[in-house]
Amino acid sequence: MTENVRVRFAPSPTGPLHIGGVRTALFNYLFAKKHNGTFVLRIEDTDQTRYVANAEQYIIDSLEWCNIPFDEGPGKNEKFGPYRQSERKDLYKKYADQLIESGWAYYAFDTAEELDAHRKNHEEQGKTFIYNWHNRQKLNNSLALSADEVAAKINAGEKFVIRFKTPQDETLILQDEIRGTIKVETNTLDDKVLFKSDGMPTYHLANIVDDHLMEISHVIRGEEWLPSLPLHELLYRAFDWKAPKFAHLPLILKPVGKGKLSKRDGDKLGFPVFPLEYTNEQTGDVSRGYKEDGYFADAFINMLAFLGWNPGTEQEIFSLKELTEAFDLARVSKSGAKFSPDKTKWFNQQYLQQKSNEELTALFLPILEEKGITTDKDRTEKVVSLIKERATFVADFWELSSFFYQNPSEYDAKAVKKQWKDTTSELMQELIEVISKIEDFSIENAQTEIKGWITSKEIGFGKVMQPLRLSLVGKLAGPDLFDIMTMIGKETTITRIENAINELS
Numbered sequence: 001m002t003e004n005v006r007v008r009f010a011p012s013p014t015g016p017l018h019i020g021g022v023r024t025a026l027f028n029y030l031f032a033k034k035h036n037g038t039f040v041l042r043i044e045d046t047d048q049t050r051y052v053a054n055a056e057q058y059i060i061d062s063l064e065w066c067n068i069p070f071d072e073g074p075g076k077n078e079k080f081g082p083y084r085q086s087e088r089k090d091l092y093k094k095y096a097d098q099l100i101e102s103g104w105a106y107y108a109f110d111t112a113e114e115l116d117a118h119r120k121n122h123e124e125q126g127k128t129f130i131y132n133w134h135n136r137q138k139l140n141n142s143l144a145l146s147a148d149e150v151a152a153k154i155n156a157g158e159k160f161v162i163r164f165k166t167p168q169d170e171t172l173i174l175q176d177e178i179r180g181t182i183k184v185e186t187n188t189l190d191d192k193v194l195f196k197s198d199g200m201p202t203y204h205l206a207n208i209v210d211d212h213l214m215e216i217s218h219v220i221r222g223e224e225w226l227p228s229l230p231l232h233e234l235l236y237r238a239f240d241w242k243a244p245k246f247a248h249l250p251l252i253l254k255p256v257g258k259g260k261l262s263k264r265d266g267d268k269l270g271f272p273v274f275p276l277e278y279t280n281e282q283t284g285d286v287s288r289g290y291k292e293d294g295y296f297a298d299a300f301i302n303m304l305a306f307l308g309w310n311p312g313t314e315q316e317i318f319s320l321k322e323l324t325e326a327f328d329l330a331r332v333s334k335s336g337a338k339f340s341p342d343k344t345k346w347f348n349q350q351y352l353q354q355k356s357n358e359e360l361t362a363l364f365l366p367i368l369e370e371k372g373i374t375t376d377k378d379r380t381e382k383v384v385s386l387i388k389e390r391a392t393f394v395a396d397f398w399e400l401s402s403f404f405y406q407n408p409s410e411y412d413a414k415a416v417k418k419q420w421k422d423t424t425s426e427l428m429q430e431l432i433e434v435i436s437k438i439e440d441f442s443i444e445n446a447q448t449e450i451k452g453w454i455t456s457k458e459i460g461f462g463k464v465m466q467p468l469r470l471s472l473v474g475k476l477a478g479p480d481l482f483d484i485m486t487m488i489g490k491e492t493t494i495t496r497i498e499n500a501i502n503e504l505s
Contacts, residue, residue, distance in 0.1 A: 004217060005217050006217045007219075008041070008219075010042040011044065012050070014047070014052055015052050016058055016278035019339075020222060023249070023307055026305060028220045031218065038071045039068075040070060040072045041059075041070035043073075044085050046086065046202070054281060065297050102238065109159070110140045115129075130190045132189060132191050161194075163193055164191055164194050164238075166189045166190070170186040171183055174233055175245075177218070177247035177330075179334055184229075220249065250333050250335055250336045251337070261273060265339075266288070271341040272288040275300065294395045296352070300344075301320060303347040307339065309332045312331055353389065360384045371398065386483055400478075403472060404487055407496055408496065415466075415475055415476045421463075424463070427467070431464060438490065441486060446485055450464075465481060
């Protein structure tokens with residue numbers, strides 16, 4: 001690709017960043033980096049009624065945590081700044097006026113009450129009211145009024161909006177990098193409002209003007225913006241500007257596969273839909289985040305990449321660098337991608353297994369400190385090496401390893417009923433004597449002595465090893481028994497067997 005690639009992620013600061021938005025940011029980032037381009041963050045805050053004060057910082061923090069920071073944006077490399085639309089509002093009126101002058105737009109003075117009356121009238125006739133070519137000459141606008149009447153209304157301070165004048169009787173041939181050729185009849189389109197009566201542009205005008213002025217080469221955005229594509233292409237034509245290439249990403253669907261994934265789905269099924277925890281400053285409500293739920297950022301990003309894209313191979317685990325090299329819009333799906341909480345956990349598990357024992361120990365030590373456990377790094381690193389293959393999150397480590405740090409306080413009832421027989425206490429007492437005589441309590445020596453004793457008694461290994469595991473762990477779980485014994489030491493091993501005999505006999 002020879003052109004200068006510039007893409008943008010343009011969220012509205014109306015609340016926390018949904019994972020669908022993060023996926024859009026990720027695909028823009030990957031496309032930019034693959035083509036040595038620029039990833040721009042633009043804050044589209046024209047809707048001041050829904051503006052949330054801490055949302056912009058949340059968006060920036062989320063991109064940073066995901067390791068997909070923007071190259072250009074608020075406070076960073078402001079080559080085409082400002083990057084908040086609210087700080088650019090003075091320039092949009094000029095472009096709206098330009099469209100009026102060229103005949104591509106017109107003033108509309110219709111009040112909300114007048115438009116509502118038209119809608120109700122159409123509904124009574126079983127029709128849908130659309131403000132466009134078939135009725136605009138009959139409505140309260142500058143196309144139906146004389147120049148003097150229009151001037152009088154404006155001079156009197158009468159409120160107006162500026163609407164786009166959609167061409168009549170034309171078939172638009174549009175190109176989408178993911179969906180291919182799209183045909184749209186202009187007669188089915190309404191004349192969208194470009195400039196509101198409060199002096200602010202709508203998304204449509206601000207979006208096109210900003211993309212042009214910021215020299216955006218590719219617009220990669222969600223499928224929900226596909227119906228806006230005809231208007232946006234027409235606006236580029238109206239301004240006589242070269243349009244960027246468009247690509248509309250598929251929806252992220254609910255786990256059941258029908259409908260767009262929402263916060264309600266996460267609340268209902270117990271998974272986050274936001275990258276970071278978010279507190280609503282007005283209500284105090286806290287929404288869960290992937291970071292706080294214990295997910296690794298690289299696992300989260302790897303999972304997101306596979307929602308609507310595939311590399312065309314069997315490989316599923318990709319570093320960010322590998323994702324960048326492999327990413328191609330041609331391999332993005334047209335159909336929605338079903339979100340799977342279980343697959344998301346699987347990705348985290350895979351990344352946990354890949355991390356070094358040293359990395360995981362650094363994450364586990366604070367958990368131990370919170371529980372009042374005093375231990376050293378080397379011992380904890382050994383524990384981590386024994387348990388990590390059974391873990392999905394670092395938070396699982398305590399449940400998987402608590403017996404390394406404290407004696408069992410209870411014993412699994414089902415396991416006791418199945419494994420602790422009438423003769424078990426006597427066998428365990430004999431085992432204590434065997435263990436007591438082992439001077440060098442290494443894994444090899446303990447294994448040789450205990451297995452030799454079991455063999456000499458001509459009994460099944462399960463009759464000893466299962467009750468022994470119950471004694472040391474409190475349940476039939478955990479890594480190799482001889483690893484556990486040598487980690488906790490001979491004295492603690494004997495103490496735990498004696499405790500089990502006293503409790504379970």
